[in-house]
Amino acid sequence: MKKIKIKSMQVIIPFLIALCLFSCSKRPDIDALLITGQNNHKWQGSNVVIKSILENTGIFKVDVAQSPGQGRDMSKFIIDFSPYNLVILDYNGDEWPDETKKNFVSFVETGGGVVVYHAANNAFPGWKEYNEITGLGGWDKRDENSGPYVYVKDGEVVRDDSQGRGGSHGPQHEFVVETFNPDHPIMKGLPDKWLHVKDELYSQLRGPGKNMEILATAYADEKYKGTGRNEPILLTVRYGQGRIFHTVIGHAGGKEMFYPAMECAGFITTLQRGAEWAATGKVTQKVPEGLPTDTETVRWEYYEKMDMDIIRARISDYEVGKTNNCFIALKDMFKENIDDPEKIEEYHNLILDILQSRKASKEGKKILMKDFSWMANESYIPVYKDLSADEDLKNEALYALEMLD
Numbered sequence: 001m002k003k004i005k006i007k008s009m010q011v012i013i014p015f016l017i018a019l020c021l022f023s024c025s026k027r028p029d030i031d032a033l034l035i036t037g038q039n040n041h042k043w044q045g046s047n048v049v050i051k052s053i054l055e056n057t058g059i060f061k062v063d064v065a066q067s068p069g070q071g072r073d074m075s076k077f078i079i080d081f082s083p084y085n086l087v088i089l090d091y092n093g094d095e096w097p098d099e100t101k102k103n104f105v106s107f108v109e110t111g112g113g114v115v116v117y118h119a120a121n122n123a124f125p126g127w128k129e130y131n132e133i134t135g136l137g138g139w140d141k142r143d144e145n146s147g148p149y150v151y152v153k154d155g156e157v158v159r160d161d162s163q164g165r166g167g168s169h170g171p172q173h174e175f176v177v178e179t180f181n182p183d184h185p186i187m188k189g190l191p192d193k194w195l196h197v198k199d200e201l202y203s204q205l206r207g208p209g210k211n212m213e214i215l216a217t218a219y220a221d222e223k224y225k226g227t228g229r230n231e232p233i234l235l236t237v238r239y240g241q242g243r244i245f246h247t248v249i250g251h252a253g254g255k256e257m258f259y260p261a262m263e264c265a266g267f268i269t270t271l272q273r274g275a276e277w278a279a280t281g282k283v284t285q286k287v288p289e290g291l292p293t294d295t296e297t298v299r300w301e302y303y304e305k306m307d308m309d310i311i312r313a314r315i316s317d318y319e320v321g322k323t324n325n326c327f328i329a330l331k332d333m334f335k336e337n338i339d340d341p342e343k344i345e346e347y348h349n350l351i352l353d354i355l356q357s358r359k360a361s362k363e364g365k366k367i368l369m370k371d372f373s374w375m376a377n378e379s380y381i382p383v384y385k386d387l388s389a390d391e392d393l394k395n396e397a398l399y400a401l402e403m404l405d
Contacts, residue, residue: 028061030279032086033079037067038093041119042259046252047090049262049303050117050271052323054088056304057272057285062088070094081107086279089120089134095127105129109240113278115271116246121205122167133244135212135237136205138167147207152180152217152230159209166206170225172198172251175218176294177233177266184236186245186273187215189287190266193294199261202248203227211238216270234270236277243281245274265291265298265305302329308350315354318364327367334375348379355383366396373400380404 032054036047047064054060063084067077070093079100081087087107096104108114114133121137124130125146131137136150142165149160178193196218203220204227215234220226237244250267252259261267269291273283290305292298304310306329314326330347337343351368354360365387373380381404388397 028055028059030060030085030276031083032060032062032088032275032279033081033084034062034064034088034090035067035079036064036090038070038091039119040092040122042252042254043090045259046117046250046262049252049259050088050090052325053262053268053271053303054275056323057276059276059284060086067091067093067096079103081112084112086113086115086275088115088117088275089123090117092119092123095124101127101129105133108133108242108244111241113275113280114242114244115275115278116244117271118200118248118250118252121202121207121246121248129239132208132210133237133239133242134207135209135235135244135246136207136232138202138205140167142166142206144206147209149204149206150209150212150214150232151227152214152232157214164204166204167202168204168225168227169200169202170220172200172261173224174198174297175201175221177216177218177249178230179216180214181216184213184215185283186234186236186270186277188283190269191291191293194266194292195294195297196249196266196292197260197264197297197299199249199264200251201226201231202233203229203231205232205248212236234274236274243278245278247271247274260299263299263301263303265300268300268303308346312350312354315364315368316357316360318361318367320363324367327371331371348375348377352379352383355380355387362390362392365393369393369396369400373403376400376404378404 034047034050036043051062051064054062065079068074074094075097077097077100081103116134121134122139125137125140125142144161144163146166149162151158175196176193177196179187179190181187182192201218201220213236214232215236217230218233220229220231222228233248235246237246247270249261251261269288273285276285277283288305290298302325311326311330334347351372355365355368384397384400387393
């Protein structure tokens, strides 16, 4: 694991730790650093969700750099970006030390990738290079001196030098995201229009907008206190040799532990694809099935689409330290379909197949015997007895047999 050269304390939220862990058997290709620790949004949850979303692809390994709290000494928040291919910005707060700023600009100039997530475009209004890297921003006293408004009208990009504040949004609501550049690798194969779940629709963003390309827009309806314009929702920026993917959606806030806007399949898919493009200049991920349409939202509760094939693969490949979402999803399926004999039989067959498979991991089998024996029936007895002959699985198998007595 790459070490973050940073002297500040990093905090892990215990009840969210399962979402943080690595979820694929092969070594990830992209080393990423997520910067968080201050925000006017719930960074304590959003950084964990972003980490999970990216690591679920199997191609990212995400470290987290957490700043000191707002108003505290930032002088030791020194980051060496050189071990990384990608930096994800989930930060909106106090100024970084000059050394960290210099290191970040050098990282991007020399080819490092960046993801700008939601309120990170509110940060550092006076830092010229940062605003060129993000392309557009809002709030924190941004105005016409920050650069033009940028939006789409009649299919054309408009750069509007009108005076006025930078950044606004009305009440959260569902809105349609419309592809503006379908040929870009991030957008290729995605729906032309898809309905995003309830979220903040950022409008009146303004900034340098240099070397910037709009990928998708959303109409800021005046009935939701919007501008009546097609506002940029997804965009890219080139800075030096670096590539930047900027997504303004994915609000994390309110009293909920989990955030509907971050569960949107459209948000998840574009974040994963945008992050890969920023890091490598290409997108190798296949477009997933089950994306939202222009009239129907789709939420992935576990930050990925969980079907039986994915659950089977995740459990069969499971190793200590990986995400346990696959086991949680299977338990939920049992509970939700307890009155459907056909579904329950399907889940039993899945577990028995994995337990009897020579290729399935022993760690996955241990959890199936420890945590799923309460739902076992007599058909499990010979399987448990066979597994009890394996010294590595003996304790779990005997425990499962006791549960059946």
